[in-house]
Amino acid sequence: MRTVNKKTMTIVGVLAVVVVLFCAAFQIASENQANAEYAREQDDALTHDVTPIAQLGPISLGDNNGVRELFGALPLHSVDRKYEIDAEHESLTINYLEVVGDIGVDDVWRDLIYNSVVSMASIPNLSDITYNFVGDGYSFTREEIEDVFGKRLPDLLASSGEWQTEVRSRLASQKFCQQFYA
Known part of the structure; x- marks a missing residue:
């Protein structure tokens, strides 16, 4: 037993x-x-979590690592790219090494608007940003973005509720996004 x-x-x-x-x-x-x-x-502007970026605080355009880390955490982060930072003229150029059509035009357009809002909200001394792809280029200015959204960009990033209603929900509209590319 x-x-x-x-x-x-x-x-x-x-x-x-x-x-x-x-x-x-x-x-x-x-x-x-x-x-x-x-x-x-994190690959899509409509579902990207901006909270960790908002908690980082301001980044200087002259901080190459900070700029690279910021864009490494935004939509389109998986697309190979090179940066040209012109701190004197407060501008940034990102050269993507792919064709927009291979990624998806509507997705790229939405992601570029989103990335512009986030980057200009996070980098106070960034006045304009240009995104170059193989065969295409798009530029945004802080003035243009703030005019469309009607607020200072850092203020949008400061509140997750405001970010949701003022930025993310508007980006769901193709018509809203197309106004930047007319």
Whole structure:
């Protein structure tokens, strides 16, 4: 009878270990799935989480690493690019090494507006930004962006509720986005 108890205890112990390992594997898989979903959301202006950027505070246009880190956290971050920073003229040029049509025109247009608002809200001394793609180029000025949104850009970034209503919800409209490219 004692042998049966040892066998039973061994079996129960092994089963307990298997159950714990199964639960741990399930938890890890769930976390990986959630992380992958969050990463996908960061590629789209309509789902991008601007909170971590808003918490960073102002970045100087002369801070090359800060500018690179900022754009590395924005939509289009996965597209290869090179930067030209002209701190004296308060301008930034980003040369993307892809064709807009390969990414999707509507998505690129929306993401460029979003990236312009975020970058100008985060970089107080940035007055204009140009995005060059293979065969296409787009430019935005702080004045143009602030005129359309009707507010100082840092003020939009300061409130997540205001960001949602004033920026993200408006970017969902193709008509709204097209006014920047007319």
